[in-house]
Amino acid sequence: MLNIDEIQNGVVIDHIKAGMSHTLADVAGLYSLDCGVAMIKNVRSTKSGKKDIIKIEGDTSSINFGVLAYIDPEITINHIKNGKIIKKEKPVLPDTLVNVMRCKNPRCITSIEHECDHIFKFTQSGKYRCVYCEEEFNRLK
Numbered sequence: 113m114l115n116i117d118e119i120q121n122g123v124v125i126d127h128i129k130a131g132m133s134h135t136l137a138d139v140a141g142l143y144s145l146d147c148g149v150a151m152i153k154n155v156r157s158t159k160s161g162k163k164d165i166i167k168i169e170g171d172t173s174s175i176n177f178g179v180l181a182y183i184d185p186e187i188t189i190n191h192i193k194n195g196k197i198i199k200k201e202k203p204v205l206p207d208t209l210v211n212v213m214r215c216k217n218p219r220c221i222t223s224i225e226h227e228c229d230h231i232f233k234f235t236q237s238g239k240y241r242c243v244y245c246e247e248e249f250n251r252l253k
């Protein structure tokens with residue numbers, strides 16, 4: 113397990129709702145990364161009672177942090193360089209997500225044509241919808 117002090121270059125995702133770190137890591141594709149990833153669950157927090165923290169050591173340039181705001185808008189992304197926090201940011205929702213999450217509609221073209229990109233657009237209703245079948249992405253699944 114990585115210690116927060118041991119991260120020299122990477123990202124610490126803080127203030128994650130307790131129990132959500134697995135979902136966030138899955139959606140952000142952290143399991144397929146070549147980086148060191150540590151999840152710390154149920155950390156005591158003065159602000160929210162309990163929280164999860166994810167630490168990623170290494171090159172994080174390929175990670176889409178914006179999508180995480182859809183799952184948990186309260187998170188903070190801390191960018192670490194040479195052992196110091198150089199930037200703290202709240203993730204911003206991207207307008208379009210390509211191959212980040214999959215459409216769950218069995219009748220959707222993306223379920224039939226496996227070469228098809230999974231594209232979701234952020235709509236006025238505040239939700240992501242599949243561009244092919246308009247199926248809404250459910251953040252809790």
Ligand SMILES: [Zn+2]
Binds near residue numbers: 217220221222242
């Ligand atoms: Zn679809």
